[in-house]
Amino acid sequence: MxxxxxxxxxxxxxxxxxxxxxxxxxxxxxxxxxxxxxxxxMPVATAGYGGFWRRVLAAIVDGLLLGIPLAVLQHLFMPAPTGDPEAMARAELTWSLVNILVWWLYAAGMHSSVYQATVGKMVLGMYVVDYQGGRISFARATGRYLAEILSAMLLLIGYLMVAFTRRKQGLHDFIAGTLVVRRAR
Ligand SMILES: [Zn+2]
Incomplete structure (x- = not known):
């Protein structure tokens, strides 16, 4: 058992x-x-909760997976410095919004998909469930993503909570009512 x-x-x-x-x-x-x-x-069989370092590794995998293509795209499409600080600031802002949009669609789309996980979480054998062990909706996953931005803004304290809470929840997990669990083999 x-x-x-x-x-x-x-x-x-x-x-x-x-x-x-x-x-x-x-x-x-x-x-x-x-x-x-x-x-x-939780009514589903899991191999326990996803711990801090496992989740850091998953974040690194996702960061590389999305970060590298985004950096290449930015290099291709961002205008070269023209000396016009206003144009540069506009381009920077546009690019930040593109990044947020891409990460939102990726995180919320993957967490609410049948995989219930980003590629990074999949590679590390984890997935996201609600308190009943079920799959979360796109709207809920969007809320989790927005709360994750909050976790990051609080000097990453929201993320560090994973290491110290009983069910290994970050601030964003508490806000969204989610758990990150390890897949039972
Ligand atoms: Zn036990």
Whole structure:
């Protein structure tokens, strides 16, 4: 039996996880979670939550995947410095908006897709669920993305929260009501 809370592989006849003590029966787990708030009552089998460094690696993969083509496009389409500071500022602003648009469509589109993950999260074996273990909508994923900008603006403290919270949630996960979980093999 695979523990949905910590990923521990348990003997078939075990009723409770030998490592973290969580009930292995999903129905029993839901009951204990509701009563004690000790465990997540996620009704899907996962290998636990996506930890801080795993999520940093996923972000690096996504950053390379989108960052490199965007940098190439910027190089191709951004006008060369003309000495006109106003034109340059306009171009910079336009480019920032293009970046936000591309990242929004990518993050919200992928997180609300059947994969429930960006390519980076997929590579690192993670996906995003709501508190019931289900897939999030595009609108919810958009809210999560906007909250992620907030997480980043707070000197990345919103991201660092992943390392210190019980269910490894960043500020954006709390705001959007999401969990990042590891795929059970
Ligand atoms: Zn466990």
């Amino acid at each position: 695979h523990c949905s809370q910590c990923g521990q592989e348990n003997p078939r006849e075990a009723r409770f996880c030998v490592k973290c003590g969580a009930p292995l029966d999903p129905e029993e787990l839901r009951m204990v979670a509701r009563e004690t708030g000790r465990f997540s009552d």
